[in-house]
Amino acid sequence: MTAPGCLTEPVPRALEKVLRLAVLxxxxxxxxxxFPPVLHVGLPERPSRHFEAGPDDVLDDALRVEVVEAMVRGPLERSFVPLVWLTRPDAEEADCDTAWLRAVRAAGAELGVALGLVVVTRHGWHDPVTGMRRRWQRIRRRS
Structure with missing residues (x-):
């Protein structure tokens, strides 16, 4: 059984398009x-909120949860559960993914909604819980 907010196969076509747009x-x-990891809340190619920690910012789990809650609260007030995604360089690995995943799940629990996190790089996306992923060598706009 997969936790709420996690991706499973088959990915709904609409969500697949949204995630591809996030990568593009x-x-x-x-x-x-x-560049540092950037947390995004909303939908790609639409006005969305983002948070990029500065080089001197020290973020613990509690502060990350507060950041996620603040970013998600607006869309939830409009009855919209937003997509939460983390952009980062391809080479970086799981430390920041895990820290932000914990914060997203904790914020979702506090707000009473199932939130998931998708990690996006220049070449693809993946769900840090299930390991589901899509990858492109060169992603281009479809005509």
């Missing part, structure tokens, strides 16, 4: 090769 948006708008 990240690949085409993030010019830096090296």
């Amino acid at each position: 948006e990240h690949a085409t708008t993030e010019p830096r090769r090296c």
Whole structure:
């Protein structure tokens, strides 16, 4: 049994499109090769909220939960459960994924909604809980 907010096969077609858009948006708008992880709440290619910690910011679990709650509260007040995704460089690995996943799940529990986290890089996305992923060599806009 998969936890609420986690992705399972088959991924609904609409969600598959949204996640592909998140990868495409990240690949085409993030010019830096090296950048800190950025948490996003909303929908790709729409006005959404994002949080990027500064190089001197120290984030513990409680602060991360507060950040997620603050970002998610607006959409929830409009009866919309937003997508939560973390963009990061391809080479980075699970430490930040795990820390943000814990915060997203805790915030969801406090707000009474099942929230999941999808990790997005320039070449694909993955669910850090189930390990489900999609990857592209070169992602391009479809005509």
